[in-house]
Amino acid sequence: MNPSVPPSTAEYGGDEVSAIVLDPGFSTTRAGFAGEDTPKSLIPTYYGKYSSDGQESFVFGDDIFVTPRPGLSIHNPMGRDGIVEDWDMAEKVWEYAFTSRLTGPKPGNPLQNGLNDVPEGELSTEMEGVETEEKLLSDSPLLMSEPGWNPTKAREKTIEIAMEKWGTPAFYLARNGVLAAFAAGKASALVIDIGASNISVTPVHDGMILKRGVQHSPLGGDYVSSQIRALFKSNTPQPISITPHYLISSKTAVDAGQPPQAKYRTFTPERAPDASYRTLLEERTLSEFKECVVQVWPGPNKLSAAGPNGVSNEELAKSNPGRPFEFPDGYNQVFGVDRYRVVESLFDAKAAIPDPESVFPAPTPAQTVPELIKNALNGVDVDIRPHLLANVVVTGASSLLYGFTDRLNQELMQMFPGPRVRISAPGNTAERKFGSWIGGSILASLGTFHQMWISKKEFDEHGPNIVEKRCK
């Protein structure tokens, strides 16, 4: 074998090709090979845009958190409801998700891989016009996930991108609720997905979603962030402002509650990153806050209700020791009962901390988790309700809020008294965060799934509408 010629990859084109599973979310996009237990590639769905030398450049991946760039602004191709708004950019972000760690950029592009370098001038003219560029996914089947309320148009657009732009030989679009149920090893389940921009309740029966029962509301992790911001604003004695790390060059230790003493970094106005960049990095600090401080009142009953022996729950919560948190500029404070209040409105709409400037309108009772569950169950056949209640699957990264499953359990017990309510929530962080991806990984590696794929040929024959017929 000639040392300077790499082995051709075509030799192993057989059954060994594993599918790529792509699970796009509002906050992060997950991608990996089917059959593996965690997605190899986890990138933020947010992307950065800036102009350098008059040219527009994009930043994808974790790099946006690490490297500020002049005039960098942050965008998200997804809408708050989890439906793609900017298709061009969504395609680019998704592409980055699987090229960065899995397939490599343009794996077989013969124009760039150096194998076919022809001295200049020798390129025959007939080559022009022929489609020389091999497509990104031309040798991997692709399984993608979608929210249960994805409109037909978006579904068709998705398969068009996969088939026409990426050239995938086989494609399938699965509901992320179904996939999360599979990840928990269940074909029928009531899936409660607490994401960044949405919380959803999806009844799944025998591997199919029951469309009439699907409920969703915007009280996700980002909503909790907005509640935390509202708390900071109303903080006494002075409101807390978050200054992200990138604006700080060094800080000095100060005592709790004392004003911060930090040296700040300044950028000239024309080079300073956009306000949206600051917001994104503030979110990073807020998620640290959520991990370290925020706690869901475990129940029983609401935080505002009175406990069993007459002492109000709020008093009880106050007696728990507070949790300290230090902000990037060095300001630190102990958070007492407030750390319960910021998430209470997921269960009790009245407990929301009012903030007129927030992008989130005050929640309505119908948007809270217990009401969503109730409505979801009301939307399905009476006969299968007990079965669903016995198989409640909790997934989504925001469900990792401390005490969330305890509270959910209490709420379910109250609404549906009886011994048959069972929550299954994986204790492993990764399994909770990547529930629907893992389900996709399982599904796509099943031998019996092979007949489900929509092949390129079928797509060519029937057009994008085939996705409506095949992926139910």
Add this chain to the structure above:
Amino acid sequence: MPPFKDEHILIIAPGSQVTLAQLGLPESFTPARFRFPTRMFPAEKKGEYEPYKIRERRHELKDNNGATAPEDVEMKDAESAQQDGTVKPEAEQAGDAKTEGQDTSGPVKQGTTTEIFYDEDVTTDEGAVYPIENGQIVDWPCFFALLTHVYNHLSPPFHTPIMLISEPAWSARDRETITQFVFEKFKTPAFCLMDSALAVCYGYGTSTATVVDVGKGKVNVTAVTDFLVNEHGRGIALQGCGGDYMTDRFVELLGSKGFSREMCEQLKRSNITELLPPGTPLPGTAATARQGANPAATGPKDGAEGGSTGPQTGEGNGDGDDDEGVLDVAAIVSGNTSEFLANREKEKAEKASAKKGGADQAGKPLRLPNSKKERASFQFEEYVRIEPEKDTPNAPVRYMRQSREIEVGVERFLAATPKQNSADRLTGGLLEDIATQIHHTILAVPDATKRSELWDSLVIVGNGSKIKGFTQSLLGTISQKYILSPSATMFTSEIPSNFSTPLPTGGTNTPAPSGQAGPMNHPAGHGVNPLLVAATHANNPMPGTPSMDPAMSHHRSTGHSQTPTSVKTLRPPEYFPEWKEQSNTNAPGAATTGGPGAPSGGHGMEEAVFLGAQVASKVIFVLDQGLSKGFMSRVEYNENGPSAIHEYTM
């Protein structure tokens, strides 16, 4: 399959600049025996590569046979094509020779024929192809040619398992391609592709560490927990943060004073360059005034101690070959290498001793540590071409090494300061960028209880980190920006909430149990009882957490406090004397460079990745024999194809 033997194991660790390789595991593990520059030169035949620059030399012979003339023309074409695009003195020489030849042989043009000699120019890197850039493989044919060169050079026996250290930047597809190449080209019975960060952990003998690998143009930051590489949030090939950053910064600072890039590179490697921990005043406070006032900083005096000058290349071959005609290139390749290596060893020793002397002399009059001295000088070495003598215009190209002393001011402490021209990055300086990445990476580790351990086990490797004071300055930067103040970490939430608050010990104020959100007063934040701190900071799983859900296990992302409360580096293991001896990277002589392209000697724990590779090979190939799927055997390859490597990738 018969068991593998220690002496048969082949380890290759490719990097952007240097590829480390070794055949066999010694009794006590040593730094890599072979260091190949990671570059190849395009051979005359398209798509093939040579390890050294091959120069053509033509010798014109008077000949009356006119039939050779067309051939002559053809060759010239080939030559100009090969030299295409590179500006170099050699082209001139060729031109000279050509015109000369034409002048003299003008009337008898048809009567000359040209003999071509191929010289190996081991000193140059012009026209070289670097297959790895910023960790990414950018030129596959060249990369494979390099692997083949390394393999052939070490010529392992048939039953040789191969351990290849993989860069984090390689995608899954890249790994498959490499696997396929290794199995099909080298016919190896067993192959292991090991992540470089994991190899460092093996080298340090730790299961959990934050590995910061400072390379040439990039930095990788990896959090490894329990021998598992955390892929999410991993800092992969953070661009513009490697050793080149410091060279670039020097060019920026000193370029106006006549420093070339090569000078800056050598200055960076010299032992007078140092990174001072943040907040340390520069010697001679009026540094800025001086910068403008003293342009004589460069006053390069021609060192008379160019003692080790001498012809470098083509010795023996070129002189004796005049009558041999066209040479077998392969013969040169193999013949000259060992000779060259031997030569270089000798020179290195000479240089080291010369260096020692020089350093002593420079050090004596002042007797100040380098960081207090306002000015210091370093030895700059360069290769100067010896002009061919008139009577033998076709003699092989010769070089002379000259060294001279160059004095530098406080700029030598500013290598990591923010660059003026940072393109489209808003950099806060090299160290701050790396610190940001470390923070991001550790924060992304899902198992929050591991984070504080990760902060306490930084491992900084890679040749970019060899600059004196790099580690200290990085730690300083991190603690300035990220370390939490004691008052924020007192009474942390690691106490399970159903435990009562620990009783106050002398002098501490306990937060009132009904802790209102108001300002908390911690006058004694610094005088905390160490036992209490230990109790609250330990990463113990919470035994008494109220848990109703049996599935709610230890992996909860709460019940932990913020990190970091401290940041430390891990101590390297001490039971490998060969590594320890070398680890003082700033000893005189250790940091010198052998001129353009020649790798420098003296490598210590910044190449811990190679130590780890040896430890891991011993475990995987010899002790474990494949029981725990540490490597992929050829049988498995034949059955499952290259994509199965992911199940074995460590």
